[in-house]
Amino acid sequence: MTRVHDMGGRFGDGPVVPGAEDAPVFAEDWHARALAVTLACGALGQWNIDTSRHARERLSPKDYTRFSYYEKWISALADLLVEKGVLTREDLEGKGPAGLHALAERALKAETVAGALARGGPAERTGGPKPRFSAGQAVRARIPADNALVPGGHTRLPKYAAGAKGYVLRLHGTHVFPDSNAHGLGEAPEPLYAVRFFARALWAHPEHPGDEVVLDLWQSYLEPL
Amino acid sequence: MPHDHPDSPHALLPPDPALRVKALETILTEKGLIDPAALEEIIDTYQNRIGPQNGARVVARAWSDPEFKAALLADADPVLAELGYYGRQGEHMVVVENTPQRHNMVVCTLCSCYPWPLLGIPPGWYKSDAYRARAVREPRKVLADFGVTLPGDCAVRVWDSTAEVRYLVLPLRPEGTEGLGEEELAALVTRDSMIGTGQPKVPA
Numbered sequence: 001m002t003r004v005h006d007m008g009g010r011f012g013d014g015p016v017v018p019g020a021e022d023a024p025v026f027a028e029d030w031h032a033r034a035l036a037v038t039l040a041c042g043a044l045g046q047w048n049i050d051t052s053r054h055a056r057e058r059l060s061p062k063d064y065t066r067f068s069y070y071e072k073w074i075s076a077l078a079d080l081l082v083e084k085g086v087l088t089r090e091d092l093e094g095k096g097p098a099g100l101h102a103l104a105e106r107a108l109k110a111e112t113v114a115g116a117l118a119r120g121g122p123a124e125r126t127g128g129p130k131p132r133f134s135a136g137q138a139v140r141a142r143i144p145a146d147n148a149l150v151p152g153g154h155t156r157l158p159k160y161a162a163g164a165k166g167y168v169l170r171l172h173g174t175h176v177f178p179d180s181n182a183h184g185l186g187e188a189p190e191p192l193y194a195v196r197f198f199a200r201a202l203w204a205h206p207e208h209p210g211d212e213v214v215l216d217l218w219q220s221y222l223e224p225l
Numbered sequence: 226m227p228h229d230h231p232d233s234p235h236a237l238l239p240p241d242p243a244l245r246v247k248a249l250e251t252i253l254t255e256k257g258l259i260d261p262a263a264l265e266e267i268i269d270t271y272q273n274r275i276g277p278q279n280g281a282r283v284v285a286r287a288w289s290d291p292e293f294k295a296a297l298l299a300d301a302d303p304v305l306a307e308l309g310y311y312g313r314q315g316e317h318m319v320v321v322e323n324t325p326q327r328h329n330m331v332v333c334t335l336c337s338c339y340p341w342p343l344l345g346i347p348p349g350w351y352k353s354d355a356y357r358a359r360a361v362r363e364p365r366k367v368l369a370d371f372g373v374t375l376p377g378d379c380a381v382r383v384w385d386s387t388a389e390v391r392y393l394v395l396p397l398r399p400e401g402t403e404g405l406g407e408e409e410l411a412a413l414v415t416r417d418s419m420i421g422t423g424q425p426k427v428p429a
Contacts, residue, residue, distance in 0.1 A: 008362070015355060037259060075238075078237075093237050110260060114270070172317065217387065
């Protein structure tokens, strides 16, 4: 994890340039292809959403910074296909063997797309540790915001919130833990909370005393106060 | 290839992004790992069938029907599933209501999480570095980029989608819409008003 993707609070990015409400969904045809190829490859079942997020975050900072959005997707997909042994480097160079792949029978078909998209991939699970915190309780987000299991691993605790004091707003239930799931270490579900932080607990110069930021944080990201 | 990190497999693909996708698509198709007809179906779904019109219908109904609104705010998933608005990237929905005292706004600072079944594929600016970096630290300046100004007594609550929970903002119903039906109301609901970077349209 380079954290190049973890840009919440970063300075220097300039204005946000709003787009027209009726702008095309895909600005370029290849954006649509990149999205569709990525979703179709996900259906092969060789990785999960956390693995694919981690693959994008692991692009070298130089590539992550230069690549446009869908270029990150397609590049991370190529890396993931090789890493998971679906394709070889020779395949990517067009020098691999011809013929159908052993996983071809799992390929998403046109008639199964609607069902697959409608089913989605719920992250809520039963079991796991009992909730340790309740609504209204003061908590602190763990510091540093690193994966506790894997050096340099994936986490969904943004660095801007690490060490900050917040208040539990609600319990979302027990959800798959990305820090484990991204690395093939199992779903290890944990209670997931919406935690509200006063902007003044996060930023030296908040815009307004009443402003807040809410993050969804897993139980092991939090310490009692 | 100087464009890429040289050790990465993706550096073996052509540097031009359109060709890069094409190359990967060709390899995968030849091996039977992806079906071109399935790709067309995915693209058609998100280009033509699923988009912010879904969310707008939900908002218009919440504005019109207090019981529906109460159920939506209490536990959105069963309410939305019944309307058929369930699926990928919308498995765990929470609807957050704007009030005169609180304006809600949604971002994903880590990637681009967004409620696909209700709003479709996110617009480019939502995925931009500038929005991801700034929305949490200076939401009011970001709102100003969108031409939105809030009264001084209105607090901003920014939701950073760090997990699989997706958020939809229920904007304030515009004044002067008392006599309007759900369809007319839905026409006032903009995508940006459901992300929190805009306000609904005011009836002409």
